[in-house]
Amino acid sequence: MTAVKQIQASARAQVGKGAARAVRRQGQTPAVIYGGGAAPEAIALDANKTRLLIYGGHFLTTLFDISVDGKTQRVIPRDYQLDPVKDFPIHVDFLRVAAGQTVTVEVPIHVVGQEASPGVKSGGLVQIVEHSLEITVEPELIPEAFEVSVAGLQIGDALEASVIKLPKGAKLSVGSDATIVTIVPPMAEEAGDAEAPAAEAKKA
Structure with a gap:
């Protein structure tokens, strides 16, 4: 079975294309955490670390404990988007998971x-x-x-x-x-x- 990995993130106050571009200019990857009966949460990840995780394999079948400003949530990646030219991640979607969920x-x-x-x-x-x-x-x-x-x-x-x-x-x-x-x-x-x-x- 896959091991749970740790990842750090920060909350994003603003959403939208303009805000996402600003996040990328700062060397981060915009992402969102959704599901689990809670409201979607916009976050930002370190772009280099995110790229290594994606290209390291098994990304979409790996569980992560994401720490967002001190609050940890267990998630699984559901989708990601890569820049069509440079192949670096431009967005990631995470789904909250709970015990007993499939x-x-x-x-x-x-x-x-x-x-x-x-x-x-x-x-x-x-x-x-x-x-x-x-x-x-x-x-x-x-x-x-x-x-x-x-x-x-x-x-x-x-x-x-x-x-x-x-x-x-x-x-x-x-x-x-x-x-x-x-x-x-x-x-x-x-x-x-x-x-x-x-x-x-x-x-x-």
């Missing part, structure tokens, strides 16, 4: 065991159909990733979502029969098979 998140899939797959050893290729799975889960139980092993798989074999070990009480947004990964024949052989009839036709 959230819907995308959890990445990590495929392992390729070296122990007979299909791969014989030239087959690992084809990842789903790079992540959407689940509904309690925030404290969000996994960093789902690990799926293709060890033992032959060419033509596939793994479905039913092999995923979900956290307690979590639910998949897709059916348990959804294909996650499969071992496909080598592309070179497929190309050769396609060219063979054409070559025979020319000889005829």
